[in-house]
Amino acid sequence: MARYRVETACLLAPAVLFLLLLFVVPLARLFSLAFTDEGGVFATFGVLAESEVYRRVMLNTFVVALAVTLITVLLAWPVAYALSRLKGFWFALALYGVLFPFWISVLVRTFSWMILLERNGPINRLLQGLGVTDQPLALLFNDTGVMIGMVHVLLPYAIMPLYAAMARVDRRLLLASDGLGAGLLDTFARVYFPLVLPGLLGGATFVFLLSLGFFITPALLGGANAITLSMLIASFVTDRLAWSLAAAGSLVLLLVVLALLAVAARLLPLDKGMFAR
Template sequence: MNRFSGLGFMAPLLVLMVIAFNAPIVYMLGLGFWDKGQGFTVTPYKSLLETPVYLHVLANTMRISLVATIASILIGYPLAHWMRGLTGYAKIIVVALVVLPFWVSTLVRTYAWIVLLGTSGLLNRALQGLGLTDAPVSFLYNEFGVMIGMANVLLPFLVLPLYAAMVRIDDRLLHAAASLGASPRTIFWRIYFPLTLPALTAGALLVFMLSLGFYITPAILGGGRVPMISNLLDTLINQIPSWGQASAISTILLLVTLLIFAAYRRMDQRASAR
C-alpha cells in the first residue's frame, strides 16, 4: 500500500505528461507509417533512402553538431578547471557570468553574433583597422558561423555539470599523489581527468543531443545556406507540407539519439563495474 500511496498526487502530472508530451510524439511518429489513402505504408522511409538530399542533411547535421560539441569541450573544460581554482567573490562572479546566458533569449544571443561577426561587425572592423585584412571576412552565413553560435549557446550546459564534478574532487588525493613524487602532468591524467571524465561525457552527450535539434541559430547565422534537420523539418511541415516525410526523418533522428544514449549508458555501466 505504501508503494501506491503517492499515486493520487502524481496522477495529474502523469496525465498531463501523457496528453501534452507523449501522445503528440506518438502521433507524429505514427504519421510516417500511416497514410489516409493507402493505410499502413513505409513509403516515407523508402523516399528517405532513395533521396540523397535527406541523407546529406542528416550527415551534415551530425557533423556540425559533433564539431560544436568538440568546440564546447575544448573551451568548457579549461574554463571549468579555472573556475574550480577561484575563491571568494571571484568564484561567485564567474559562476554568475556562466549562468547569465540562461537569462537571455537565444534569439538575442544569436543576433548579437551578427553584430560581432557581420561584414560591418566589430571583428571585421578591428581586422581591417589593424591592416590584417583588406576586405571583410565571411564569418557568417556559413557553417563556421553556425558552429560558433551553437557552441556559445550550449557551452553552459557543459561547463556547469563539469564544474560541479570538479569541485567535489578531494584535493587531498592530488596532494597525496604529489607527495609521492607524481608530476603535475601525471596527477592530471591519472587522477584528476578520470574523476571528471563521467561528467565530461555526460555534458558532451547533452550538448550533442541538443545540437541535433537546433533551429534558431542555424536559421539566423546560416542564412538558409547551412542545411540542418530542424530547417528541413520546418520546410516539410510548413511549406510543402509533407507530414509523412517529416515524421520519417524525425523517427530516424530519434533512433540515432537513442542509440547514442544507449552506447553511453553501456560504457558508463562498464566503467562502474570496474
C-alpha cells in the same frame, strides 16, 4: 498495502494524465503520420533513404554537432577549472558570468551574433583594422556562423558538469600523487583526468544531443547554406506540407538520439556521484 497503491495512483494521476495528453499522445500522433503515407507504410523512410539532400543534411548535422561539441568542451575546460579554483567574490562573479547568458533569450543572443558577424560588423572591422585580413571574412550564413552561435549557447551546459566534477576532486589526492613521486603530467593523466572524465563526458553528451536538434540558431546564422536536420524537418512542414516526411525525419532523429543516450548511459555513470568524497 492495496490502499496505499490506490492512493499512490491517485496522487500520480494528474502528472501522468498531463504528460499523456500533452506529450505522449501528440508525439504518437506525429509519429503515426510517418507510417500513413499514400505510397505505403514505410514509403516515407524510403524517400528519406533515397534522398541525396536528406543524406547530406543528416551528415552535415552530425559533423556540425561533433565540431560544436569538441570546441565547446575545449573552451569549457579552462573556464570550469578556473571556477573550481576560485573562491568568494571572484567565484560568484565567474559563476554569474557563466549563467548570465541563460537569462537572455536564445533569439536575442542569436540576433546579436548576426550583428556582430556581419560583413561590415564589428568583428570584421576589427580584423581588418588589425590587418589580419584584407577582405571581410564570411562569418555569417555558413557553418562557421552556426558553430559560433551554437558554441556560445551551449557552453554553460558543458561548463557546469565539468565544474561539478572538478570541484569534487579531493585536493589531497593530487598531493598524494605528488608525494608518491608523480610528475605533473602523471598526476594529470592518472588521477585528475580520470576523476573529471565522467563530468566531461556528461557535458559532452549533453552538448552533442542538444546540437543535433538545434533549430533557431542554425536557422538564423546558417541560412540556406548550412541546413541542419531540424531546419529540413521544418521546411518539410512549412514549404512542402509533407507532414509524413517531417514525422519520419523526426522519428529517425529521436531514435538516433535515444540510441546515443543508451550508449552514453552504459559507458558513463551519469546517475551516480561515482567518485564522490
